[in-house]
Amino acid sequence: MDKTGPTAADGRAAPSSEAPIETDAVIIGAGPVGLFAVFELGLVDIKAHLIDILDKPGGQCAELYPEKPIYDIPGLPVVSGQELTDRLLEQIRPFEPTFHFGQRVDALERLADGRFRLVTDRGNAFVAKVVVIAAGGGSFTPKRAPIRGVEEYEGRSVFYAVRRREDFRDRRLVIVGGGDSALDWTLDLEPIAKSLALVHRREKFRAAPQSVKRMFELVEARRMSFHLGQIAELHGSDGQLEAVGVRSKDGALTRIECDAMLAFFGLTMKLGPIANWGLNLHENLIPVDTEKFETSEKGIFAVGDINTYPGKLKLILSGFHETALMAQAAHAIVHPDRKLVFQYTTSSTSLQKKLGVR
Amino acid sequence: MAKITFIAHDGTETVVEAEPGMTVMEAAVKNSVPGIEAECGGACACATCHVYVDDAWREKTGPPSEMEEDMLDFAFEVRESSRLSCQIKVVEELDGLVVRTPEKQF
Ligand SMILES: Cc1cc2nc3c(=O)[nH]c(=O)nc-3n(C[C@H](O)[C@H](O)[C@H](O)COP(=O)(O)OP(=O)(O)OC[C@H]3O[C@@H](n4cnc5c(N)ncnc54)[C@H](O)[C@@H]3O)c2cc1C
Ligand code: FES
Numbered sequence: 001m002d003k004t005g006p007t008a009a010d011g012r013a014a015p016s017s018e019a020p021i022e023t024d025a026v027i028i029g030a031g032p033v034g035l036f037a038v039f040e041l042g043l044v045d046i047k048a049h050l051i052d053i054l055d056k057p058g059g060q061c062a063e064l065y066p067e068k069p070i071y072d073i074p075g076l077p078v079v080s081g082q083e084l085t086d087r088l089l090e091q092i093r094p095f096e097p098t099f100h101f102g103q104r105v106d107a108l109e110r111l112a113d114g115r116f117r118l119v120t121d122r123g124n125a126f127v128a129k130v131v132v133i134a135a136g137g138g139s140f141t142p143k144r145a146p147i148r149g150v151e152e153y154e155g156r157s158v159f160y161a162v163r164r165r166e167d168f169r170d171r172r173l174v175i176v177g178g179g180d181s182a183l184d185w186t187l188d189l190e191p192i193a194k195s196l197a198l199v200h201r202r203e204k205f206r207a208a209p210q211s212v213k214r215m216f217e218l219v220e221a222r223r224m225s226f227h228l229g230q231i232a233e234l235h236g237s238d239g240q241l242e243a244v245g246v247r248s249k250d251g252a253l254t255r256i257e258c259d260a261m262l263a264f265f266g267l268t269m270k271l272g273p274i275a276n277w278g279l280n281l282h283e284n285l286i287p288v289d290t291e292k293f294e295t296s297e298k299g300i301f302a303v304g305d306i307n308t309y310p311g312k313l314k315l316i317l318s319g320f321h322e323t324a325l326m327a328q329a330a331h332a333i334v335h336p337d338r339k340l341v342f343q344y345t346t347s348s349t350s351l352q353k354k355l356g357v358r
Numbered sequence: 359m360a361k362i363t364f365i366a367h368d369g370t371e372t373v374v375e376a377e378p379g380m381t382v383m384e385a386a387v388k389n390s391v392p393g394i395e396a397e398c399g400g401a402c403a404c405a406t407c408h409v410y411v412d413d414a415w416r417e418k419t420g421p422p423s424e425m426e427e428d429m430l431d432f433a434f435e436v437r438e439s440s441r442l443s444c445q446i447k448v449v450e451e452l453d454g455l456v457v458r459t460p461e462k463q464f
Contacts, residue, residue, distance in 0.1 A: 064403045146434035146464035178431055201436055206428050230436060265432045
């Protein structure tokens, strides 16, 4: 749930100005379907780069339910979200995909030569012959803090991620949450903040025990404070926070003076920049045909939870099927001069060579 | 069958009949009870099926599991009586259960 810790978010601040990465295919989203797309593309000699805003592969399976069982993957009577992710990674290894984590694809446009240019929020650019959108329910984005009236302060003095660590220097800071993001940032920002108060609703933390221990040591040394309770009130004006009211279990209200609040309440999926790429959308989903799973733009495909067509089911199984047909169509674009012959992995020497089993 | 009463933040009551074996969340969604969103479909992965169990029923529903407590960290105005309704299984003994829905589901 909490994977927006210091390293991931800090990196986002530095845009790189290197030359674009040129490749056959860019896959947007490294969920189960994006991962399997690597396999199907690989079988038809298409090399892929994957980009995901998360700092790890697996999409919903890894982020929302790593430990929970899935019972409807053909051939695997029961497999957990994380295990499925690990097995997919093993299965696609022969095709040597390149992963780009912790960044969101913000822009997608067609170049004069027919290829596509993609740019991420870190400023990294890619040029690809085909694009596969496997964006699921959209980009994983921090959830809004469940506090009345918080909208008024968002972006000015209430934040859900750290863009620049320096922004918090010499400020009176309140951090809310009990997961790794909240604890990691507490430990990271304590030395530079003017004051720091951590607020969590219960004694138990989801964060790593050693971070919690370290935090309590800082409290002991009077370098920061810890408050058991929930934020019940926000005080301030024009979006500038002046204080927060923390309600403890027994109902008592404590006022903490502050200039800024960092709140970590997990992640949720938002469509995000996909809406700006000029593709036809239907209720935040991308309509595709069921022969190629191509969008309204030739060469841009959409597979998995993000697409829609008559009879669509948001199942991993369906997403896998979609990637196989998509790869056939992508082949015609990436290798227009080559004829595609239908082959089985069981018996084809050439496919087995690609898989490294021969 | 078990009768479950949902009381919304504004006091509106909705009474539904739930089949033992289903969850309180499923009973709510099946009957379009307002105030329960259940974005993740009952996987204890979203905290948008948050309810307050009426004090008279808290012993029968029991406390939240550890995984549920973790997820409750993301809910709005969590109280001692807070539960995620997708984690409460309907049993005959819960016939008459009363739960309140919070002002907001986040
Ligand atoms: C609790 C739960 C239980 C489930 N159980 C089952 C089950 O039993 N069986 C089943 O078949 N399905 C199940 N599902 C559904 C299944 O997880 C989804 O169908 C599947 O994850 C879809 O895979 P995907 O690769 O299409 O998208 P996702 O898994 O949603 O991955 C998409 C990825 O794309 C990234 N992304 C999106 N936009 C951008 C962008 N602009 N830039 C960078 N990255 C981006 C996202 O961050 C995300 O990581 C379950 C879902 C949940 C939540
Ligand atoms: S429905 Fe998502 S946690 Fe209950």
